[in-house]
Amino acid sequence: MSKFSIRTRLIALAGIGLVVFLGTSFFLTRTLVRNADSLTAQTEFVEVLETTYRASKEFDEMKYWLADLAVSLLMNSEQRANTARRQLDDQLDRLGAVDPEAAAAIRTDADLVLQQSMVAVEAYTNDQRVIGNSLMAPARAHIQDADKELTALVTRLREESRAVRNAAVERTEQTLHLALAVVALAVAAGLVLTTFLMRSISLPLGRLVTAMDGITAGDLHVEIPPAGKDEIGAMSRTLALFRDSLIERKRLSEERDVQRRMIETAVETITDGFVLWDSDDGLVLCNSKFRELYAGLQGHLRPGVSFEEIVGAALDMGLHDLGGLSREAWLARRYKMHSKPSGSHTHHHNDNRWIRVTERRTPDGGMVAVYTDISELKEHEQDLRLAKDEAVQALQDLKQAQNNLVQAEKLALLGQLVAGIAHEIKNPLNFINNFSELSVELLDELKDALTEALPHLDEKTRKNVGDLIATLTTNLDKIGQHGGRADSIVKSMLAHSREGAGERRLADINALVEESLNLAYHGARAQDQGFNIALERDFDKNAGTLEVIPQDLSRVLLNLFANGFYATQKRKHDNDDPAFQPTLNVATRRVDGAVEIRVRDNGTGIPKDVVDKIFTPFFTTKPTGEGTGLGLSLSYDIVVHQHNGTFDVDTREGEYTEFIVSLPCGPGDTTTAARAGKIAT
Numbered sequence: 197m198s199k200f201s202i203r204t205r206l207i208a209l210a211g212i213g214l215v216v217f218l219g220t221s222f223f224l225t226r227t228l229v230r231n232a233d234s235l236t237a238q239t240e241f242v243e244v245l246e247t248t249y250r251a252s253k254e255f256d257e258m259k260y261w262l263a264d265l266a267v268s269l270l271m272n273s274e275q276r277a278n279t280a281r282r283q284l285d286d287q288l289d290r291l292g293a294v295d296p297e298a299a300a301a302i303r304t305d306a307d308l309v310l311q312q313s314m315v316a317v318e319a320y321t322n323d324q325r326v327i328g329n330s331l332m333a334p335a336r337a338h339i340q341d342a343d344k345e346l347t348a349l350v351t352r353l354r355e356e357s358r359a360v361r362n363a364a365v366e367r368t369e370q371t372l373h374l375a376l377a378v379v380a381l382a383v384a385a386g387l388v389l390t391t392f393l394m395r396s397i398s399l400p401l402g403r404l405v406t407a408m409d410g411i412t413a414g415d416l417h418v419e420i421p422p423a424g425k426d427e428i429g430a431m432s433r434t435l436a437l438f439r440d441s442l443i444e445r446k447r448l449s450e451e452r453d454v455q456r457r458m459i460e461t462a463v464e465t466i467t468d469g470f471v472l473w474d475s476d477d478g479l480v481l482c483n484s485k486f487r488e489l490y491a492g493l494q495g496h497l498r499p500g501v502s503f504e505e506i507v508g509a510a511l512d513m514g515l516h517d518l519g520g521l522s523r524e525a526w527l528a529r530r531y532k533m534h535s536k537p538s539g540s541h542t543h544h545h546n547d548n549r550w551i552r553v554t555e556r557r558t559p560d561g562g563m564v565a566v567y568t569d570i571s572e573l574k575e576h577e578q579d580l581r582l583a584k585d586e587a588v589q590a591l592q593d594l595k596q597a598q599n600n601l602v603q604a605e606k607l608a609l610l611g612q613l614v615a616g617i618a619h620e621i622k623n624p625l626n627f628i629n630n631f632s633e634l635s636v637e638l639l640d641e642l643k644d645a646l647t648e649a650l651p652h653l654d655e656k657t658r659k660n661v662g663d664l665i666a667t668l669t670t671n672l673d674k675i676g677q678h679g680g681r682a683d684s685i686v687k688s689m690l691a692h693s694r695e696g697a698g699e700r701r702l703a704d705i706n707a708l709v710e711e712s713l714n715l716a717y718h719g720a721r722a723q724d725q726g727f728n729i730a731l732e733r734d735f736d737k738n739a740g741t742l743e744v745i746p747q748d749l750s751r752v753l754l755n756l757f758a759n760g761f762y763a764t765q766k767r768k769h770d771n772d773d774p775a776f777q778p779t780l781n782v783a784t785r786r787v788d789g790a791v792e793i794r795v796r797d798n799g800t801g802i803p804k805d806v807v808d809k810i811f812t813p814f815f816t817t818k819p820t821g822e823g824t825g826l827g828l829s830l831s832y833d834i835v836v837h838q839h840n841g842t843f844d845v846d847t848r849e850g851e852y853t854e855f856i857v858s859l860p861c862g863p864g865d866t867t868t869a870a871r872a873g874k875i876a877t
Contacts (some may be wrong), residue, residue, distance in 0.1 A: 212389060216382040223378060247290045252346045252815050254284040259307065281310055291349070298349045309339050314424070319569055396758025411435070416443050469551075469567030475560060477503040477534075488553060489567055490515065503534060517544040537563070542570070629679040636672045639665065639693040703746045703790055705859075706735045706784055713752045713782055716757035729764055734783035739791050743862050744839060752831040756795045757782075759828075763853060770800070789861050790841075796854035802847040810845065 235248065261277035284306060292299040319327040403421040420436050460481070463470050469486030474478060479501045487497060492513045496506050507530060510516055511523060518526045533541055537555035544550055552568045643665060650658050713731065720727045757780065764778030781796040811832040827867030835843045839859050847853040 213382075216385060220375075220378045222380055223374075245480075247287050248346065248350050250283075250287050252350065254280050254287060258284060277310070277313075282304065295349060298345055302345050304351075305339070305345070311337055314403070379857075404435065407432075407435060408482065411442065416446070422568055466566075471565040471567070473503060473563040473565070475562050477563075479503075479506065480562070481557055486567055489549075489569060504531070505601055515545055515547075517546050519544065534563075580603075628675065632672055632675040636669070636676070639668055639672065647795075652670055700743050702741045703744050703749070704741050705739045706737075707792070708744075708746060708750060709735070709753060709782060709784060709793060712753035715750075716754050716761070720758070720761050725763070727765065729761060731777040731782055732779060734781065734782040736783075737784045738786045739784040740786060742791055742859055744859065745834075748834045748838060752834050752857065753793070753795075755828065755831050756857075760795060760797035760853070763801070764797050765799075767798070767800045767850075786861075790858045791861065793857040793859070794854060795857075796852060798852050801849040801851055801853050802845070803849050807845065807847060811843070 222509070257280035258277050261273045261280060285303065288299045288303050291302075316327075327559070394428045397615055400421060407418050412699045416439055417440075419440070421432050426511065463481070463483045466483060467485065469483065469489045471479070471482045479497065479499055481499065482497055487494060490497070490510065492515060493506060496509045507527065511518075511527070516526070521529070534555065537557065539551050540554045542550060542552050548572075549569060552570045554566045556564050558564060625721055646661065646665075653661070710733070713733075717729075717731065720729075760780045761778075764780065768776055768778055779798050781794075783792075783794045785792045785797075810828050812829065832843050835841045835857055841857060841859040844856045844858075845853065846856065
């Protein structure tokens, strides 16, 4: 049998089995067809019998409703009788195909019954009871005839159906016995052929399986059955080739293991962390440096563990600093960088280590990642950044000092120029003021000398002399007033030229403001006994100390307080409103690295068209003789140029004016709480 292939043997077995199957199927099919014909005939007899039963039922319905019509004379009974008659005709039409004579006889009797019954009903309707009864007698006879015919038809059909059924049952039993005998014979022949065929396959296949088990157990020198021409022979040749390939693979595997150990040794010598991922992002290998960098992940660093699992475990252990991001946002960013590597990126660990990760794709879709500890480099960068910031700050301080020196030099030159001009003006101004006073005294003496001579003069001359003396007196008063104003301007110019002579030192801002406010208030009360104003204080206890020139800053505050006193008193006198209460509010605040001093009055305010000019030297909003125009200019220079602060104004004409002085805090400046702590220490 080994000369024939297994396929040929199986085809032959299948062909024999198919022939046997077709023969038995043909025989059984013919027998079943005959039985089916018998069953069909039996079914037809059953249907005819059911039709006969329904015809009998409809005839009974017609009899009933005709009898009911004869008694009740109702139209409904007539309609139902006609309906039963029509349905009886339908059943008789079906019976006509089987027994036309019986169907015709029954239809004739039914017609006669219906006709005679309707004639009898007509007589009953006309109250002819005797005639109606005589007409109903023949109808009853026809009814009995129809019943006999239906009964005889049912009996005959039932006997014929029973005979057909018995014949079908007998043929079915014979067919069953014959089918069992044919199937048993076919199964026996199939078993014999199958056993013979399977033996020709199983014996050589068993020897082949034994050889395969030996190779599976590791015995590469096991005996392989000789190869025939069938499929088992092909399997023997294939198994021999497989054994030879295993021998070659074993040799290559040994060489690969040697190379792998060499690669692992080389990877271990890398000073950075090294990780190799496969194309499915599963861990292939990692060196000891990587295990050292991620010491908490030792239980997860196994071959095949996914990248996502390792990163998630690192987050669960709190190794990474998320940098303010949520866990989901950080993971999404890390997965994106891993899926599309584009160079290096840096991670910060919670143990204050910085790791730079460099990822590159391999040709087979995997990935190589190098983890470098750059914590020392980050520390050096931080030191360099701090040194750079210190250098930048030193440069800014140097530029600020340079600007201060230039500004101080300019102010000094301006002060020298102003002082020289003021001294030059003061000498002739003193002569003007002195001679004005002397002329007033001489004019008084002239008045005394003319006292005795005037009565001897005529009226017109006396009037002219009086007018002349009055004019001279007025002129001398004007000269004295303007000379005094000029002297005040010269004194302010001299004060401006002496600016900046004081030394910087720490001063308590709240105390300095309080002292200046009291000094300004009592000075105003000394000049005007009727002066009155409400003082509101809102001092920040954290205002603390600032490094300032106290006397210059006090000069600024005195000027602001004096301007506020003047504005409130002027509004009170101009409006003549008894309900108006002059108020000056003074507040201090420490905000954003600076101390603010706010001076707000509810006086006349400053017109919009002159707000931009109020810090200009010699510009004043006061009437002639009441201001020099140097107070705010001097104050602006002290705040902005000397103390590097800001000087702003917020005003609304007729309502209020608020000056905001902002002084920056220096390294030595402290709040009140901090200073108290230092004192306690």
